[in-house]
Amino acid sequence: MNDILIQNTTNFFCEKFGNEPQKIVLSPGRINIIGEHVDYNDGYVLPAAIDKVICFAFEKNNTKKSKIFAIDLNEEFEVDLTQPILLSDVVWTNYILGVIKQLQDNGFAFEGFNCVFSSNIPVGSGLSSSAALECGTLFGIKELFDLTISKVDIALLGQKAEHWVGINCGIMDQFSSVHGIEDKVIKLDCKTLEFEYHNANFSDYALVLFDSNVKHSLFTSEYNTRREECEKGLSIIKNHFPEIKSFRDCTENQLLSIQDKMDKTVFKRVHYVVKEIARVTQACEALDNGNITVLGQLLFDTHDGLSNEYEVSCAELDMLVDTAKKEDVIIGSRLMGGGFGGCTINLIKKGYENEVKNKFSSLYLDIFGIELKFYDVKIGNGTSLYKPNTK
Numbered sequence: 001m002n003d004i005l006i007q008n009t010t011n012f013f014c015e016k017f018g019n020e021p022q023k024i025v026l027s028p029g030r031i032n033i034i035g036e037h038v039d040y041n042d043g044y045v046l047p048a049a050i051d052k053v054i055c056f057a058f059e060k061n062n063t064k065k066s067k068i069f070a071i072d073l074n075e076e077f078e079v080d081l082t083q084p085i086l087l088s089d090v091v092w093t094n095y096i097l098g099v100i101k102q103l104q105d106n107g108f109a110f111e112g113f114n115c116v117f118s119s120n121i122p123v124g125s126g127l128s129s130s131a132a133l134e135c136g137t138l139f140g141i142k143e144l145f146d147l148t149i150s151k152v153d154i155a156l157l158g159q160k161a162e163h164w165v166g167i168n169c170g171i172m173d174q175f176s177s178v179h180g181i182e183d184k185v186i187k188l189d190c191k192t193l194e195f196e197y198h199n200a201n202f203s204d205y206a207l208v209l210f211d212s213n214v215k216h217s218l219f220t221s222e223y224n225t226r227r228e229e230c231e232k233g234l235s236i237i238k239n240h241f242p243e244i245k246s247f248r249d250c251t252e253n254q255l256l257s258i259q260d261k262m263d264k265t266v267f268k269r270v271h272y273v274v275k276e277i278a279r280v281t282q283a284c285e286a287l288d289n290g291n292i293t294v295l296g297q298l299l300f301d302t303h304d305g306l307s308n309e310y311e312v313s314c315a316e317l318d319m320l321v322d323t324a325k326k327e328d329v330i331i332g333s334r335l336m337g338g339g340f341g342g343c344t345i346n347l348i349k350k351g352y353e354n355e356v357k358n359k360f361s362s363l364y365l366d367i368f369g370i371e372l373k374f375y376d377v378k379i380g381n382g383t384s385l386y387k388p389n390t391k
């Protein structure tokens with residue numbers, strides 16, 4: 001499915017710079033089966049890379065300046081690598097500037113390059129197009145200038161670039177973009193960065209994303225606030241239970257026993273986090289055992305927590321999940337990613353996908369006047385070099 005994207009990106013590069021690119025890089029978006037808002041809380045997550053990617057074409061230009069062109073936006077910017085790297089007003093450029101700054105600050109030596117890129121990852125849908133942009137740029141620079149950077153370090157540098165842009169995100173998105181393997185989900189321990197692959201076999205059920213087509217502007221500020229609320233909650237837990245080092249060590253009963261020591265909002269946030277961390281392990285076991293009904297129920301439970309306790313949902317996402325609960329052929333559904341818009345992830349009995357899509361489209365249009373979009377998920381490989389004639 002990415003052949004046309006690769007061809008167009010390569011052709012564009014040739015026309016713009018008059019040469020064939022030296023490196024072509026594909027960098028994917030991600031889904032997350034379960035484990036939401038727990039990556040920055042030392043929890044476990046169960047994401048996977050998808051087959052939707054950003055395609056980059058790169059060459060060295062033997063100067064100290066880099067030229068980067070976003071084909072889909074028809075926008076270009078130039079960065080002087082000898083000058084301090086500062087935030088710009090153009091959002092997408094900041095992810096690339098952030099990556100360049102992280103590489104420089106960490107002592108990696110590289111020179112000017114030309115780059116064009118184009119994407120088929122929907123933007124603003126919670127599929128982590130920004131992580132794909134960061135990791136693809138990092139990977140391209142590493143390959144062009146023979147830098148020694150491990151996959152884990154690419155993910156960590158990408159995460160730092162995102163912090164520099166203003167979102168105090170966890171490691172899940174960059175890690176899964178870099179480490180994806182076709183048809184596998186990644187169980188990642190966000191505390192130690194140890195990880196293992198599990199088969200993405202959902203038996204008689206298909207994974208389908210419903211894109212609410214909304215992105216509420218609260219996202220960044222609320223995201224950063226949630227993180228602070230969790231930090232407050234954890235420090236109160238530690239005061240009462242010195243043996244607890246992170247949320248994973250805390251049982252729900254321990255938390256309930258000190259409920260009156262926290263303000264109500266902080267309690268709700270950490271109550272969600274403690275339960276969600278436990279759900280990831282249960283979900284992974286259910287997946288391994290082919291117990292998709294159990295997995296589906298855990299997705300519904302996660303959504304309840306995200307909506308009522310973590311409070312990162314919105315009317316559109318709640319409507320999609322509430323409607324899904326009433327459908328016998330949907331056995332699990334929840335908002336996916338940071339929240340306040342983007343997609344829900346759904347487990348739909350195979351054979352019923354079209355019926356469900358038609359029904360949800362017209363209901364959603366009636367209620368919100370917005371077109372619902374659908375993505376049938378295929379789990380793909382992580383950030384990598386594209387080599388023509390291989391696949």
Ligand code: GAF
Binds near residue numbers: 169
């Ligand atoms: C966003 C962040 F970037 C991730 O780190 C993660 O916290 C996610 O929201 C919520 O699980 O995608």
